[in-house]
Amino acid sequence: MRRCLPVVGVLITLLWVPSIAQDARGALDAAIAAMGASNLHAVEYTAVKGNQYALGQAPGPGKPWPRFTVTQYSMRINYDALVMREQTTRIDDEKPPRGGGAGGYNPESQQGGIRPIPFGPNVITTLRNGQTPDGALQIWLTPHGFLKGAAANAATLTATPRDRNGSLSLSFKAFEKYTVTGTLTRDNLVERVRTTVAHPLYGDSVIETQFSGYQDVGGVKFPSRMIQRQGGFPLLDVALTAQPGAAAAAALTVPAPGARGRGQGEGPAPAPAQGTARLTTRELAPGFWAIAGIQSFIIDFRDFVVVVEAPASPARMEEVLAEARLLAPGKPIRYVVNSHQHADHSGGLRAAVAAGLTILTHEVNVPFYNTMLRNPATIEPDALARNPRAPILEGVADKKVITDGTRVVEVHHVRGNLHSEGLLMVYLTKERMLIQADLFSPRQAEAKPLPWSTITANFYDNIRRLKLDVAQMVHVHGGTDPFDKLVAAANLPHE
Known part of the structure; x- marks a missing residue:
């Protein structure tokens, strides 16, 4: 009888692994249905108030990132073309300004380099190509983007059992090194998405986006508030309005290689291209x-x-x-x-x-x-x-x-x-x-x-x-x- 036990254990394991996959796929399908994600091909989120924070630019070690007031925000996503465009208009109204975040000097706007940021509102525009790891991760850190990313990477999909609040987590792996995890509520709405990214100083760094205040717009559920955090502190906190199928979002195309948008960004500047030539x-x-x-x-x-x-x-x-x-x-x-x-x-x-x-x-x-x-x-x-x-x-x-x-x-x-x-x-x-x-x-x-x-x-x-x-x-x-x-x-x- 004892000799049969390992065989029974193997059979249980073989039955259990497909069960996990089926549970994960079932949870994903339920979330896609609840969120209306299968019917969503493009969306534009807008905001007219909120706060943006400058990653890695705190006034002292271990302190929160500096705050800027957002007066306009737009996030356009074309899920079919896998393209995202973000534009943030911010004002440097912290008195007195503490920390960095002004970005590099822009000869066109004559802004950047010093705080308070001079000469009116500061506009940052970023284009992201979802065929690249950075672009894909940013799209997956949105609620419908996460569900579409999970469906595209279903072979690596796993799920946790629901907890006492009825929440569960879905995770998938991509680009051979990233694990993206989304938390679903008992109503199968995406509550948060998190992943770990590389940072030149902080090493492995967790970035998380949290969503709340869901509203139904044409049969699709959208959050009315988004908070993104990295390094334990907020990066962005905005009240959102969603326009599914927005023409400007649907018209987005894959940006040319190297295109990053215009304006001043935060955090570490990209390293110069590596090569065999000596530095200047x-x-x-x-x-x-x-x-x-x-x-x-x-x-x-x-x-x-x-x-x-x-x-x-x-x-x-x-x-x-x-x-x-x-x-x-x-x-x-x-x-x-x-x-x-x-x-x-x-x-x-x-x-x-x-x-x-x-x-x-x-x-x-x-x-x-x-x-x-x-x-x-x-x-x-x-x-x-x-x-x-x-x-x-x-x-x-x-x-x-x-x-x-x-x-x-x-x-x-x-x-x-x-x-x-x-x-x-x-x-x-x-x-x-x-x-x-x-x-x-x-x-x-x-x-x-x-x-x-x-x-x-x-x-x-x-x-x-x-x-x-x-x-x-x-x-x-x-x-x-x-x-x-x-x-x-x-x-x-x-x-």
């Missing part, structure tokens, strides 16, 4: 180089090298480190100086950790990085995932002097700045050059003059407090400016 460098002074792009800087000392800033991504930072070794062959890299914790300025730190380098940052950032730089990165394994190490972090309180006896470089805390509470600037004493990040936004000569910014004024006040003899500012986001430009910007009339 410019020598600003003997032994002091700027690397083009979202700039890193290389400072050559007698028997070591210092790299300032680890932006964008681990892959980009690997190239920066390789360039430093070419410019100063045989010299070890003693420090990687991190200006602040915003993702576009720290997205390459994981590569620095993988290389065993010491990261110099403000002391308030040390606990934050000790957590972030130990996170797994399984979605897109990077240098640190391939070569796990504990981060080596050195915190700066107010000032750190780096010298070889001849060259002197001072790292100073920018006290009381609302952009980031743990922000550092780097002063080359002999050259009278000051490396700064996000505290002053350079403009073309013909551009409209910027309004006064408390962030820029505080930067100037810190330079005066420290009695730094600055001749030239060197901007992490590109370019240089004489110190006189900062003096003029900091002393503009203001309320």
